[in-house]
Amino acid sequence: MxxxxxxxxxxxxxxxxxxxxxxxxxxxxxxxxxxxxxxxxxxxxxxxxxxxxxxxxxxxxxxxxxxCRISITRFYRDRDVWERLAQKLLPQLSARAPARAISAWSAGCAAGEEAYTLAIVARLSAEPPVAIDVLGTDIDAHQLARARAARYPPGSLRELPKPLRDRAMFEDRGELAIRAPCRAGVQFLEHDLRRDPPPDRFDLVLCRYLAFTYFDRAWQERIASTLAAAIAEGGVLILGKHEHLPTTATGFEPLGPHLPIYGRTPVA
Ligand SMILES: C[S@@+](CC[C@H](N)C(=O)[O-])C[C@H]1O[C@@H](n2cnc3c(N)ncnc32)[C@H](O)[C@@H]1O
Structure with a gap:
């Protein structure tokens, strides 16, 4: 063709x-x-x-x-977002709920690279370390099976800073496997973002390089409402670097001028 x-x-x-x-x-x-x-x-x-x-x-x-499902991803994609999470957002979210682990959703998680990055950053970069439960969801069962195996080719880790990689992973038969402490609290579930209700309510949601890149306007508006329902008041939504919420979306305010990070505003 x-x-x-x-x-x-x-x-x-x-x-x-x-x-x-x-x-x-x-x-x-x-x-x-x-x-x-x-x-x-x-x-x-x-x-x-x-x-x-x-x-x-x-x-x-x-x-x-x-x-039409695109599964391109990698660990630590969009480094500034992870730095902001480690330095500011994760400690802030944790301070709001000091008695429990914060809950996070990686929506459209592919083979788990984003979900594990979050667990690694919370455990190893945030000061002080932040207890977190991460749910990774995807429509693709094959990707989820890879996520649960938690083994990756070295190429997908290129952007993860070496000190983090050395502490979070070990080499095993040509691949890098995630150490048990960084897998703890990370779970995966099959979920269609367009058809299923949110799997829970979360303090933090990452929805990157899926709805706001590939879906049309009407679907983007619907997904923005789904995400508003999925995030607790005072919680945080993170999109991909060049993505933004539709102008009609309600319940969110931008948290920074240069990064696609939104705060869930109080429900009226
Ligand atoms: C480009 S990857 C993004 C991975 C990760 N969020 C990132 O930013 O690197 C998009 C993922 O969305 C998944 N996906 C596509 N349609 C979906 C849907 N309707 N519901 C949930 N996941 C979907 C694909 O299977 C793929 O794994």
Whole structure:
């Protein structure tokens, strides 16, 4: 399939799935390859033919939706956010609830890199260390199985500062495994952010490089409400570096000019 054919197919298909075409600009090649493999598997050669196939086979849309899941991630992605969490936000959240561990949700956690980064930062970077329970959720059961195994190729740890990596991980047969104390309190659950209610109420939610990159405006507005319901008053929401909440979102105030961090405002 030529690039322009893939672009035309995606411009037609993505909005039908509640996705935003522009959000996929850096990952279009990856989605194109998956679609080409799928077309080959069902004996289709041209993108137009695949479009007609989709029109006649509604069940195929589930396959397309799965092909549009992007699982790019890494430990310590967006370093300034983790530094801010360690130096300020985690100690503040913990001071609000000194008698218990703070609760956090990594929504769209892929293979757990973000959820474990949070546990590592709370335990090893925050001053004083902060007790935390982290729930990582994702729609993709395969990613969650990898998350529970807690073993990673060295490449996914490139951005994690070496002192943290040395204390949090050990080498095992060419991979890096997370030490037990940094796995404690971290759990994973299958969850569809678009269809399921929030799994609990949290002090801190990270929803990065998912809804506010790939979902269309209407879905972003719905997810903003879901997140407002999921975060306790005074809690914190963190998005990806270039993401922001839709202007219609209520219940949040920006906590800093340069980072995508929002405070959950008191409920009126
Ligand atoms: C690009 S990764 C982001 C991982 C991590 N949050 C980060 O910022 O590095 C997006 C993840 O969202 C998951 N995902 C896609 N659609 C979802 C949905 N409707 N509900 C929950 N997770 C979803 C994908 O399976 C993928 O693992």
């Amino acid at each position: 030529q690039k322009h054919e893939a672009a035309r197919l995606l411009q037609w298909a993505l909005p039908r799935l509640g996705f935003r075409y522009r959000g996929f600009r850096n990952v279009r090649g990856q989605v194109q390859k998956r679609i080409e493999r799928r077309m080959a598997a069902i004996g289709i050669e041209h993108s137009e033919e695949y479009r007609r196939y989709l029109e006649g086979h509604p069940e195929e849309w589930t396959v397309v939706e799965a092909m």
